[in-house]
Amino acid sequence: MGPDEILKFSLADFTYNDSRDVLTPPGDFDTWADDPRISVAMSFFEQPLQEAPTPRTTLGHRLSGEQRPMINLTSYNYLGLSTHPEVVQAAVEALEVYGVGASGAAMLSGTFDQHEAFCEELAEFKGTGGCMLFPSGYAGNLGAIQALMQKGDVLVIDSKCHRSIVDGAKLAGARLATFEHNDPASLDQQLERFEGKRRMVVVEGVYSMDGDVADLPALLEVCEAHEVPLYLDEAHSTLVFGETGKGLSEHFGVEGRVGVHFGTLSKSFGGIGGFVCADERLIRYMKCYASPFQFSCALPPAVVAAMRKSLEVARRDETLRRRLWRNVERFRENLEVLNLDLGDSCSQVIPIIVGANGEELITMAMAAQERGLYLQPIDFPAVEAHARRFRISVSAQLTEADIDEACNVIEDVIARPLGRVGAA
Amino acid sequence: MTEEWTKEAVVEVILKNLRENLYDVDTETIDPKSSMKDHGANSLDVIEVVSATMRELEIRVPRSELTQIENIEQLAEKFMEYL
Numbered sequence: 001m002g003p004d005e006i007l008k009f010s011l012a013d014f015t016y017n018d019s020r021d022v023l024t025p026p027g028d029f030d031t032w033a034d035d036p037r038i039s040v041a042m043s044f045f046e047q048p049l050q051e052a053p054t055p056r057t058t059l060g061h062r063l064s065g066e067q068r069p070m071i072n073l074t075s076y077n078y079l080g081l082s083t084h085p086e087v088v089q090a091a092v093e094a095l096e097v098y099g100v101g102a103s104g105a106a107m108l109s110g111t112f113d114q115h116e117a118f119c120e121e122l123a124e125f126k127g128t129g130g131c132m133l134f135p136s137g138y139a140g141n142l143g144a145i146q147a148l149m150q151k152g153d154v155l156v157i158d159s160k161c162h163r164s165i166v167d168g169a170k171l172a173g174a175r176l177a178t179f180e181h182n183d184p185a186s187l188d189q190q191l192e193r194f195e196g197k198r199r200m201v202v203v204e205g206v207y208s209m210d211g212d213v214a215d216l217p218a219l220l221e222v223c224e225a226h227e228v229p230l231y232l233d234e235a236h237s238t239l240v241f242g243e244t245g246k247g248l249s250e251h252f253g254v255e256g257r258v259g260v261h262f263g264t265l266s267k268s269f270g271g272i273g274g275f276v277c278a279d280e281r282l283i284r285y286m287k288c289y290a291s292p293f294q295f296s297c298a299l300p301p302a303v304v305a306a307m308r309k310s311l312e313v314a315r316r317d318e319t320l321r322r323r324l325w326r327n328v329e330r331f332r333e334n335l336e337v338l339n340l341d342l343g344d345s346c347s348q349v350i351p352i353i354v355g356a357n358g359e360e361l362i363t364m365a366m367a368a369q370e371r372g373l374y375l376q377p378i379d380f381p382a383v384e385a386h387a388r389r390f391r392i393s394v395s396a397q398l399t400e401a402d403i404d405e406a407c408n409v410i411e412d413v414i415a416r417p418l419g420r421v422g423a424a
Numbered sequence: 425m426t427e428e429w430t431k432e433a434v435v436e437v438i439l440k441n442l443r444e445n446l447y448d449v450d451t452e453t454i455d456p457k458s459s460m461k462d463h464g465a466n467s468l469d470v471i472e473v474v475s476a477t478m479r480e481l482e483i484r485v486p487r488s489e490l491t492q493i494e495n496i497e498q499l500a501e502k503f504m505e506y507l
Contacts, residue, residue, distance in 0.1 A: 001484075008488055009484075009486045009488075010487060010488055012471075012487035012488070013484060013486055013487055016478070016479055018479075028484065166468060176466055178467060380488060384491070385487075385488045386491070
């Protein structure tokens with residue numbers, strides 16, 4: 001790989017390792033990753049936060065080691081519950097009682113009164129009979145899909161679904177079929193194609209790279225015409241959408257028509273974990289066949305106690321959600337003035353689509369960090385090569401001043417170089 | 425060995441891998457001017473077919489150069505550039 005070829009390659013190109021020795025990465029991967037231009041791009045991975053994931057935080061710069069104060073537009077802490085005083089207090093109190101870890105898998109010794117109570121509360125919140133917890137969101141989709149699907153079945157998913165859903169199908173040994181993003185006609189075609197097979201459809205409430213939402217009424221209609229159940233991943237939409245924060249299904253008034261409700265505790269909830277709400281008898285069955293549930297240590301009881309408090313606070317205090325939506329509106333208004341391409345976003349996840357030039361994306365990301373703005377660049381293959389982008393996660397905790405300051409930086413380091421606004 | 429590859433042979437390797445990665449495709453009758461997606465391949469199937477073919481041809485073509493490719497023949501032509 002010559003120096004002029006380096007930038008043509010991406011993380012999509014090295015999944016196959018041609019080394020004889022399993023413990024040696026591919027030789028050209030090392031050549032590629034050692035190139036200074038790639039090192040700079042990769043320095044945006046795993047940058048260590050030095051403080052809480054709040055809008056004003058401190059970031060350790062990976063290359064210089066320097067610590068810089070930042071406006072943080074990258075964390076999923078949409079409602080600010082990760083640092084909410086009541087949530088932190090609940091965790092501290094539970095730590096004193098239960099210690100640090102669960103010390104067992106949920107089916108054996110890892111279930112505590114906290115887990116049991118939280119499952120009841122989540123099931124009541126989502127309006128289902130049952131609920132089960134997973135150690136992470138990824139593990140939740142992986143395990144739930146593994147438990148529901150089997151060899152010979154077809155999992156029909158939106159083309160923009162998360163990796164955890166794809167991997168769930170692989171683990172289950174089910175066939176995977178994708179339909180065009182949010183397109184009921186394409187879904188209909190795929191369901192038609194596999195008529196006669198056991199099928200399940202998976203869509204997401206909010207799509208994490210685009211911030212758009214599933215067209216649930218139209219997609220459900222297709223599912224119902226084929227008598228195929230819908231699995232709804234509300235990782236980013238729980239506590240954000242719907243009158244009472246139940247999610248996109250509540251927003252559209254279709255809660256009762258969704259077969260499986262999936263959610264995470266690492267986004268609006270401000271913690272860690274995944275959960276699946278469904279019919280009580282189905283949950284009882286799934287618990288017996290979801291490996292990530294059976295063979296992982298259960299969530300720490302103190303985390304569960306904190307998550308119970310998050311749910312309580314989010315349900316009690318609507319102002320958090322209102323503030324989030326007000327901030328989303330303010331952000332959008334400011335970004336639209338800058339003529340930036342925000343895709344079809346209609347949620348708290350707002351992409352700024354920069355285009356095909358990966359070098360330009362990284363240059364902009366560096367300039368933003370220099371100016372005290374922590375904005376994660378999203379490069380190919382995480383998104384399509386022609387639509388590399390930044391992704392803003394709006395938080396209820398942002399002040400108007402934070403948003404205005406952030407947008408000033410975005411104007412200087414993104415909108416101007418893209419020629420979206422005048423140089424004056 | 426690299427100069428021995430013809431476009432037809434590269435197409436054959438692609439079709440063989442397509443056959444191995446798809447459940448119900450009849451690769452005997454596939455027109456190289458069709459796309460893998462026309463035969464029911466999803467994006468992950470395509471990645472797998474492309475990876476397996478590059479492995480066999482002992483080449484590494486950047487994925488970013490493959491995003492505009494529309495059919496099997498064009499894919500074979502792109503691989504030929506690296507052989």
